[in-house]
Amino acid sequence: MTKGPALLLPVLYLALFFAYLFGPLAIMAITAFNSAGFPRVSPWECLTFGWFGKLAQDTRLLEGIGNSLIIGVGVVLIAVPIGLAAALTLSQVGPRLRASLYTVFIAPILVPGVVIGLSTLIFWDRLGAMIGADYDTLFYDGIFLTIAGQVTFIAAYSMLVFLSRISRFDPTLTEAALDMGATPTQAFVKVLLPFMAPAIASAAVLAFLASMENYNTTVFTVVAESTFTTVLASKVRYGLDPSISAVAVIIVAFTLIAATVFEMGKRRQTRAASGLLALDRPVLRLIAHPLFVAGLMAALVGGVVWTGANHDSSVCEMQVLDDKRAVQERLEQERRERIEALTPAPSAPSAPTQSAPGGAFAPGSLAPGGSAPSPAPSPAPAPAPSAPGGAFVPGALAPGGAFAPGGLAPSGSVDN
């Protein structure tokens, strides 16, 4: 390969690309450690771990995470078997039926999540109404509806994972098992399933992650409940707060750790397969072992958490506060002097006060004006809606008044 400009350009492009990919995340991560009340890198005030502490006390977020975990597990348990069944069915039918079935199976991926959420909500609501079910039954349960909605398309994701694995399966293995006297069920359990095991694991991980991070479908199906993403979304839309950055830091850290451990495991596997595992160097083997790496990472995280817990930024923050006060006083002083000296002129105070959260982007701006039927947004930052966050609180869909056009928020479920 020729070195020089021919090689430089691709490398430069890749470097730029990865900077683009990680830059926003890195900046967001940095803001999580700045004590400024608005997520920002500059001006840097104090190194703080306080935003993480704030997270730990955010019961609404914790509750959302709890629900998300339940939903995630439910989705994995249903979507993965469905995806596997779909992939197996596809692998058994003739080419023409296969093409049309594939179109049907892949469709949920292409349907916008919003549409899936809506249709799930309507369908179960109608079904519930048809059989006269109470509002505390499954048909109106946010967790159940969210699982149903998410499974709809996550099953298709896992089907794709299984399809790529199944295409490498040698069908004569099943025939061999049958020929050796196995029943079709035995052949399935003893030959096909073990072969699919790695794909089942990755489909499960994929399904769980897809469930955890889904918003578009969930925001409709979750009804009165909340999940990790819906809580996060309402937090973001209420106002920007560095504790949201702290959430991102935690997720990125988890991801990086998982990725490192995964990569180590992968390397170990390929090396074992090629017989290159350094059997004669036990130290090296230990260091490269995924479990060891996982332990190392855990220790690292523990260390950071311990440091964070013991880090006291209050002195620094007091200092910043004092500084701000000093600046304010100085400005005040100048103003007074100017008033005394000249005719009063309007002055524009800078930085510290402009970080009013929400502002123009506060949820209220998207709410339809009062009870007007048109959803047209009021262009000017409208006065906040009657109930705090009424526009986004799923309570609006609470079963009580779901069908009453006017009776939006039944009391009780609004105050989260």
Add this chain to the structure above:
Amino acid sequence: MTKDITLDYVSVQFGDYVAVDGAHLTIQGGEFFSFLGPSGCGKTTLLRCISGFQEPTAGQIRIGGKDMRGIGPNKRPTALIFQNLALFPLMSVADNIAFPLEVRGVDRKTRRRRADELLELIALSGQGDKRISELSGGQKQRVAIARALAVEPDILLLDEPLSALDLKLRQHMRRELRAIQKQVGLTFIYITHDQGEALTMSDRVAVMSRGRIEQVGDARAVYDQPRTAFVASFVGENNALTGRVLGRENGLSTLDLGLPAPVRVATASGPGAKLAPGAECMAFVRPEALRPCAPDAPNAFPATVIREEFEGAQRHLVLETPGPGPAAGPAAGPAAPRELRMTLVNDDRDAAFGPGAAISVGFAPDMACALPPGELASA
């Protein structure tokens, strides 16, 4: 104990395509029986019918007198060795071999013991814990056989199991397969397109073409007394000469093959005996049956040596003779020269026959055969 297998006019059709056309024969228990034919001749389909992966569209398959219709592959007394062996890659060698016992609910200890016995049979003792990927090609082959034997089948079906091996190993495995067959005394049904394999190992061979069984017989019969033009041209090398029957007496037919003089070919029995004077026919003379001879000897004709292919123990001479070439037919353009191959033992006696030499060659009447015209195997 050993069971005969009877194919009773078995046919298999896929849509309009006839894969197997009225196969009718009986394979005796304990026999090493081969189906030989070019790819696409229907031999694998027939094997899948016997093993139960394919139901015949017509006809009946009986094993030990019992009709096999509707009986799945897992219920038949057969075990199949797949072309790609189909060993389970995620199981150890011993688990592979013990798989048939496992699915029958045999307990772990018995399974292990039986696997060890079979490993000993295939000379892989102590290698039961290895992974399949750690075995060599020949070892995999033997594991596949052991796994099939663990089923304790009456009939072992082998679908070109040697095709993936290199030449040396293939020849070694031929002997080994034959030895194992003798040792266990099972019926082996062997599918191959390699006539060397079929002829060396089998008690009997069925030659197939286009879904039809052309001839069944032992290696010698198939080679020396082919019953159709296809068999004559497919099994071993053969020179095909088209012509016409002039007359027949005392088991000898006189044929006009476009050579300067008529030749005589033995037609004491077989399809050749039914050729009436005036009928079109094909005469087959094996390269090793052609000999240099005096110009006035019986069945002698002139030939010109075009080139020589030297193969150590043997020399092959390509000769040009008068008469219609291989593509001689109404649609063919100017006929290609008729070329014959002659094989000589490399003993210096006929060293003078270099390219360009004009010689006389001939053959003994009983070293050739005359058959009704038919399709030849493509080279």
Add this chain to the structure above:
Amino acid sequence: MSGLRAFFAGFVDRNGLPVAIYLGLAVTIWVFLLVALPQLAMLDFSFRHNLPPSKMGGPEDVYTLEQYRYFFLGSEIGGGDWNALDIGVLFKTLLAAVAVTLIDLAICYPVAYLLAHSARGAAGRLMVLALIVPFWVNEILRAFAFRILFGATGVINEAGMAMGLWSAPIDFVGEDVALYAGLSYAYILLMIFPLYNAIESLDRNQIEAARDMGASRIQVHWKVVIPYAKPGIASGSTMVFMLTAGALAAPQILGGPSNLWFTQIVYQWFNDGGNWPRGSAYAIVLLAVCIGFVMLMMRVFRVSIGAIGR
């Protein structure tokens, strides 16, 4: 009918009864209970009046085109004129989705090509892993990151002003720059992987052969790589387009105050307006228009739906 029975008999024979039941049940539940019936219920609902639960199933509960009429013509008081606002939002959403798709294609093609044909072994795997990591951070946080980046006191404004490029903060959010950047970023992975998979399976010798026969670098891409990668391009573009058109979180977080995404209107009819039938009708409109557009593009570029998801 007998053909169908034979098919099922064969299916059971091949899989054994328990597995056949599992396969049949799982696929049926998915296709009917989770996919088809809900869509039909929504379709049905979109043709109804917005009634309180007590009146549902009553004499007033009849089919109507009212909800669709509203989308095209606006409220009855408006009378006759087109509902320019909602139709405009739909078109803007589609155009923006196309723009985002093209941006992603332009960004990702070189990356996918370089990854597939230059980076091998551990380095390649590491880069692929690096691609996935940002994707594990959810959509909302990714949009949030762009708020931080593009806000009035965000990094870009601060940097720009510090370098003296502009003097007052630029309203990136109001100008939708933040939204397009955020959307392009959000679905970049769904473009890269189909492209990567398609290009990776291209035999490197074909590229070298083309080079050998005198094709320029651009010709190699235009004549060899891109035609070969067409299914991947189609797959990636379809996914990015559909997800962008159906995005909700990013427009909610990054959209300017006077700027709506079509999904937001659907959301408003549902959650704020409490008008489910109208929300359904709008969702159907979105779905139909998006699918129609994708089908049209597939026809124009001659790709089959089988390419999607590969």
